[in-house]
Amino acid sequence: MRRASQYVALVAYVVFLAFPLLWLLSTALKTPQEMALTEPTWIPREPTLANFGDAFGEQDLVGASLRSLVVALFASVITVLISLPAAYAMARYRSLINKIAIGWVLVSQVFPFILIIIPLFMILRDLDLINTLPGLVVVHVTFTLPFALWMLQGYVRAVPRELEEAAAVDGASRLRSIASVVAPLLAPGVVATLLFSFISSWNEFMFALVILQDPDVMTLPLTLVRFTGPEGVARLGPLAAASLMATIPSLIFFAIIQRRLKSGLMAGAVKG
Amino acid sequence: MTATVTRPAPPRGPRARRRGISRQTREMWVLMLPALVPVLLFSVGPLLYGIGLAFTDARNTRVHQTEFVGLENFSRLLTDDEFWSSFQIGAIWAVSVTVLQFLAALGLALLLNEKLRFSGLARVLSVVPWAMPPVVIGLMWKLVYHPDAGVLNDLLGTDVNWLADFSLALPAIIVVGIWAGMPQTTVVLLAGLQNIPKELYEAGEMDGAGTWRRFWNITLPQLRPVIVAITSLDFVWNINQFGLVYVLTQGGPGGRTRLPMLFAYEEAFRYRMAGYASMLGLAMAIVVLAVLGLYLWRQMREAK
Numbered sequence: 001m002r003r004a005s006q007y008v009a010l011v012a013y014v015v016f017l018a019f020p021l022l023w024l025l026s027t028a029l030k031t032p033q034e035m036a037l038t039e040p041t042w043i044p045r046e047p048t049l050a051n052f053g054d055a056f057g058e059q060d061l062v063g064a065s066l067r068s069l070v071v072a073l074f075a076s077v078i079t080v081l082i083s084l085p086a087a088y089a090m091a092r093y094r095s096l097i098n099k100i101a102i103g104w105v106l107v108s109q110v111f112p113f114i115l116i117i118i119p120l121f122m123i124l125r126d127l128d129l130i131n132t133l134p135g136l137v138v139v140h141v142t143f144t145l146p147f148a149l150w151m152l153q154g155y156v157r158a159v160p161r162e163l164e165e166a167a168a169v170d171g172a173s174r175l176r177s178i179a180s181v182v183a184p185l186l187a188p189g190v191v192a193t194l195l196f197s198f199i200s201s202w203n204e205f206m207f208a209l210v211i212l213q214d215p216d217v218m219t220l221p222l223t224l225v226r227f228t229g230p231e232g233v234a235r236l237g238p239l240a241a242a243s244l245m246a247t248i249p250s251l252i253f254f255a256i257i258q259r260r261l262k263s264g265l266m267a268g269a270v271k272g
Numbered sequence: 273m274t275a276t277v278t279r280p281a282p283p284r285g286p287r288a289r290r291r292g293i294s295r296q297t298r299e300m301w302v303l304m305l306p307a308l309v310p311v312l313l314f315s316v317g318p319l320l321y322g323i324g325l326a327f328t329d330a331r332n333t334r335v336h337q338t339e340f341v342g343l344e345n346f347s348r349l350l351t352d353d354e355f356w357s358s359f360q361i362g363a364i365w366a367v368s369v370t371v372l373q374f375l376a377a378l379g380l381a382l383l384l385n386e387k388l389r390f391s392g393l394a395r396v397l398s399v400v401p402w403a404m405p406p407v408v409i410g411l412m413w414k415l416v417y418h419p420d421a422g423v424l425n426d427l428l429g430t431d432v433n434w435l436a437d438f439s440l441a442l443p444a445i446i447v448v449g450i451w452a453g454m455p456q457t458t459v460v461l462l463a464g465l466q467n468i469p470k471e472l473y474e475a476g477e478m479d480g481a482g483t484w485r486r487f488w489n490i491t492l493p494q495l496r497p498v499i500v501a502i503t504s505l506d507f508v509w510n511i512n513q514f515g516l517v518y519v520l521t522q523g524g525p526g527g528r529t530r531l532p533m534l535f536a537y538e539e540a541f542r543y544r545m546a547g548y549a550s551m552l553g554l555a556m557a558i559v560v561l562a563v564l565g566l567y568l569w570r571q572m573r574e575a576k
Contacts, residue, residue: 003388010383010390013376017397020451023423024412040426086307093300101304108315109505110560112512114536114553115322118546120314142314145307203405205515210541221407225519228411236421243408254403 028052028240035237051237052245055227058238060215061245064223068202071133071219075140076197079148080190082141087152088178092161105146117210124211131214139207144197151196155189156182195253202249220246326551331544338547345551355552357527358535361442362556365531366511369449374503376450377457382491384458385465398455406452410519413448436525445520445529452516453509457502464498465491500571504564511560532556 027035029047055061090101120139121130129135159182167177205221212218215226224246227239326345330338349355384391401409416424417434425431434444468491476486492499514533517523523530523538530538532552540549 006383006386006388007390009379010388010394013380013383014390014394014397016451017394017401017455019423020412020416021400023416027415027421035421038420040421040423042423042426082306082310085303089300089303093296097300097304104311104316110508110557110564111319112533112536112553112556112560113514114533114540114549115326115557116315116318118325118540118550119318119321122546123314123318138310138314142310145311145315149307199403203407205405205407205518209515209518210537221405221515224405224407224411228414228519236415236418239411240415243411247404247408250403250405251400254399 024240024243027236028244030237032235032237051241054235055238055242055245058235059223059226059242061220061223061242063216064218064220065246067133067217068220071136071140072198072201074137075144075201076194078137078141079144079197080152080194083145083148083152083193084190087149088156088182090149090153091156101149105150108146113206117207121210129211131212131217133217136208136211136219139211140201140204143204143207144200147200148193148197151193152189155186155193158189159185195256199250199253322550323554325547326554328547330547330550341547345548346555348548349551349555354527354530354535355532358530358532361528361530362511362532364442365446365449365513365529366507368446369453369510370503370507372446373450373454373457373506374499377454377461378499380454380458381461381465382487384462398458401452401455402459404452406515407519409448409452410516413451414520417444435521438525438528441521441525441529445517448516448520449510449513453506457506460502461495461498464495468494496571496575500568504568507567508560508564511556 026042026044028051029044029049030041031044031046031048031050034041034045086101090098124130124135124138127135129138163181163185164177167181168174172180203221204219205225208219208222212222215223218226224239224242227235227242325338327340327342328338329341329344380394384394404412414435416422419425419431419433419436422434424434432440434440437444472490472494473486476490481489512533513531514537517529517531517534518537521529523534533556536549536552536556539545539552
């Protein structure tokens with residue numbers, strides 16, 4: 001009896017999660033004629049891949065994907081490069097800045113984006129970086145930084161301090177002990193953080209909306225919204241097809257890092 | 273900070289010890305520097321500037337001739353019906369999404385922890401909404417809610433324009449919010465559950481505690497830090513939500529889903545009222561910090 005109700009709950013959850021996804025897939029595979037029927041069909045009668053091709057014709061998906069890729073690559077690499085030493089310092093030195101850094105990580109999650117984006121918009125405008133990808137990279141770096149710091153300092157903490165001390169006793173300089181002892185153990189955490197930052201940037205919409213107004217520089221999420229058209233009238237098939245395509249990179253990355261991300265989140269959130 | 277470290281005559285005695293400490297401090301500063309500079313320039317700086325803007329009559333187009341107006345924006349906020357309605361909508365949205373998503377996620381995490389059949393599938397599915405771009409989640413649900421081509425009307429045999437209906441639009445986006453956030457909450461709670469030592473349950477069983485008692489006296493207290501952390505984060509994320517709702521309704525119909533951040537965005541980038549929009553952001557930040565502070569304080573007191 002208890003088992004039975006557990007299965008009912010589980011099935012309800014799976015249906016709730018899967019249904020919109022299946023509907024997205026179904027819509028993406030329908031012909032325009034089938035789309036226009038008054039009673040929607042659940043399973044496409046004549047599945048077609050035409051919508052995927054049409055999606056590319058209607059919006060500059062290739063360009064948008066490339067731009068998203070470039071922005072996400074630069075933003076994630078820069079984020080990790082600059083947060084790695086800081087995360088090391090946060091994990092290894094006990095002092096006031098350490099506390100301030102952790103405080104800032106938390107505060108930065110609380111403050112509404114509007115308080116930052118207006119001044120940032122003005123700064124970027126003065127620097128002639130509005131409507132440019134470097135401008136968006138700068139913004140993405142600052143917005144992924146707190147979480148990257150949080151994750152990385154968790155990973156550094158997980159490397160036993162004794163290992164470094166042992167290396168120091170063996171006569172290794174500090175840098176050397178970091179390079180040969182800490183870095184290899186930290187590598188998986190760095191990869192997870194890198195992927196996390198990449199996906200955050202790839203998915204990011206709000207800042208991109210403010211900073212990129214010219215269709216020629218828009219990233220993928222912005223371009224997807226353009227499928228709904230100015231009056232909200234949309235060609236639903238291509239919209240669904242494009243949405244599916246935009247999700248694929250994130251899915252691949254998340255499949256790779258799922259486990260690590262979980263442990264990283266826990267290390268940061270609970271033991272911090 | 274970089275060029276001013278030349279110090280006269282090396283100090284002796286107790287000051288020499290202080291120099292030893294300062295070497296370590298210097299090392300730490302060097303390590304912090306690459307992150308510190310962009311954070312100060314593009315995050316802390318703008319934040320402080322934004323707070324400052326809240327007390328001016330700044331407009332995006334002529335920031336350089338702004339005037340300090342004190343609390344004028346604040347008093348305008350207090351009498352702005354549109355603000356109060358968006359504030360109310362934001363509160364309903366953030367509280368219901370956070371609470372409902374937490375309850376559902378807790379139930380689910382307990383289920384998944386039991387290692388039932390299909391729980392593998394459910395776990396894999398849990399990752400999907402987390403990985404999806406919020407924009408895609410919004411577009412996908414637009415397809416589900418679509419009055420003609422949507423599956424929901426077909427399923428329920430209704431003929432409703434969910435996202436354009438004055439009373440249904442808010443509940444409709446709340447469902448989307450739960451869909452988008454629940455998996456992440458589940459995964460975190462599940463990890464928390466798996467960290468609870470098995471011995472506690474064994475001991476509980478020996479003392480004759482039933483399922484419910486074990487849940488109430490072992491699981492919940494052990495899970496408490498995780499619960500506090502994830503619900504606070506969820507609340508903050510939800511109250512600051514923007515992209516999902518922007519895509520779904522743009523705040524419509526008639527402002528019925530205009531969350532505070534959408535309201536602020538419109539003020540700032542449609543009407544170009546930088547000062548007023550900043551005050552809105554500041555007011556929201558203060559409210560959120562107060563709610564969060566009260567919640568964390570109560571949790572800490574109860575935990576003792």
